[in-house]
Amino acid sequence: MKITFQGAAGTVTGSQHLIEANGKKILLDCGLFQGKRKESFELNRSGLCRGDEIDALVLSHAHIDHSGRIPCLVRNGFTGDIFCTSATRDLCAVMLMDSAFIQEKDVEYVNRRRAKKGQRPFEPLYTRADASRSLEQFVGLNYRRSHELFPGIRLTLVDAGHMLGSAHVILDIDDRDTGKSRRLVFSGDIGRPDIPIIRDPQPLVEGADILIMESTYGDRLHPPYPDSEKELERIVTETVSRGGSLLIPAFAVGRTQQLVYALHRLHSDGAIPDLPIFVDSPLGIATTDVFRMHPEVFDAEIREFLLSDDDNDPFGFGRLKYTRKVEESKALNDLKVPAIIISSSGMLEGGRILHHLRNRIGDPRTTILMTSWQAPNTLGRKLVEKQNPVRIFGEEFEVRARVEVLTGFSGHADRDGLVDFVRVMEKKPERTFIVHGEEDSSTNLAKILREELGLKGIEIPESGKSFTL
Structure with missing residues (x-):
């Protein structure tokens, strides 16, 4: 099994992690980079896998920093299924079309300025036609209903309590290369208990062998x-x-x-x-x-x-x-x-x-x-x-x-919530990858997981880095 971190590594936006197992390539999230405009413009156009190389995509939730490059992936040749909850699919139907409209309008504005300078025009990252086509590939799954992605690879989505339809992603993999059965958990964005509207995040008591987890607020506490x-x-x-x-x-x-x-x-x-x-x-x-x-x-x-x-x-x-x-x-x-x-x-x-x-x-x-x-x-x-x-x-x-x-309205777990997410696991992960956080947040969370829970094998991966497990 191999994991390559292609986004939300050393930063919060652009969530995208590639899992290679049993001859298949499974992408976890495909999000937009956000922030400094020129830098984000370049990041969103570079490093994206060729779509025809990906066999399936699993989407943790609909926020645009997790879903916003899906139409680009489809534009680049991806024809596989996009697995998520039904609520996430319904939100993406609205959000990806809106994002495509913004992509088109932003490029129109930039191209008017480039034309005055005699510079070649840019293409939008994707269009509304690309977004519409991508929606045909979504497959809605209910929470806790296991689904076989490929022989030896099963997917289960668990309520993450972060926003409508958000999920922790569980991949149970019978790894042909090692002969081992291992559970990989991708936390997605972890929600907070006792926040109105949606249910509390569901604990993953069974634990994991390999954990990819967010760290947005890994060095801060929220007020009640x-x-x-x-x-x-x-x-x-x-x-x-x-x-x-x-x-x-x-x-x-x-x-x-x-x-x-x-x-x-x-x-x-x-x-x-x-x-x-x-x-x-x-x-x-x-x-x-x-x-x-x-x-x-x-x-x-x-x-x-x-x-x-x-x-x-x-x-x-x-x-x-x-x-x-x-x-x-x-x-x-x-x-x-x-x-x-x-x-x-x-x-x-x-x-x-x-x-x-x-x-x-x-x-x-x-x-x-x-x-x-x-x-x-x-x-x-x-x-x-x-x-x-x-x-x-x-x-x-x-x-x-x-x-x-006011940070108390945040849908993200704070430092203690992130630690508790791992604390309740009966089987603690052998390898943990800390993503989706700025440097101080990720470093602080890794330190606490080592000192309080005794976790070993913790990595804070750089963008583009691969790990063979």
Whole structure:
């Protein structure tokens, strides 16, 4: 068996790990690199396996840093099956088409500038036609329903509790080369217990022989979720008392729905002022519809809430409006009263949120609330790091708005959650590969796993490095 790490190695984005066993090549995730634009542009076009060399792809979840290069793989000749949960497939139907639209528009903009300089045009990484074609290859599987990928290789997906449809990936491999039967576990992104909407991550008590695990928050702890909801209440109340509006950049999948549900509860309890709340993200609106289609993954808390809620919709209530049309979005910039605007993208790298930010970043009454991890070199990271001024659409703006950070809404396990993921395993892995984290996070997690759990054979692989096991 051989593993090659082709993404999310030494960084968080671009998840992609190649497993070679029994003469077959199985790709775990196929995600986009995000961050510095020029660097990401080049990374997303290099190092991707030839599609016709891959026999199957297993997708842990729909976030674009895990799924966003699938249409490129198909464009490069991949014709095999893409295995994931049904919810992940439904989310990808929306997200990959949206990503393809962005790829096309970004290249159009770049090519206009290149044409003026007499430079050759770029091709988009993929098109909407590529994304549509890739969706024909998705195969939805239920949790804990074992499926034979190939002779001697069985796949099982287990609820990872990170977002709708997310999964830990288990490959049970009867390795012909060594004559051994080994279990390889890819954690995907590990969720947090006691977070509303989706169920808690399911422990892998049986353990693993080989473990590939994420480390996004391997050196940090999250505050308890109820504390973060109270902090949200404080931030809304203080912003309104200044006569300002609250801008929340949010990932369209997971974070938007989480924030809407939290605000719904605070509004129902009378804990926040009565003010208009807008979700200004076409992708966020579309993915919220997908959430409504999958109540089978809702946790007990949201089921109880629905029994007592007059609206009978966790993602809809009287003061909430979903703005679909461009004209509706533009009208928000003319609001003269305090409001909450939730809009993508979550790292401020594109989308409608940039227009709202440009309009309000110079207003000291405004609050910008960051609720998720921000990749290096993104506008979101620059705001979190208090850089001033910042550039939006190529123009410099002084940051007079208040910037707040709430990590308690994160869908990622923190340091203790990551350690506990391994702690409960009855069979501890002989080899562990730490991925999907910045250097400090990965190094710290590896140190704790060695010292607290006695794990040996821990590696923090570099991108492109292969291991024969």
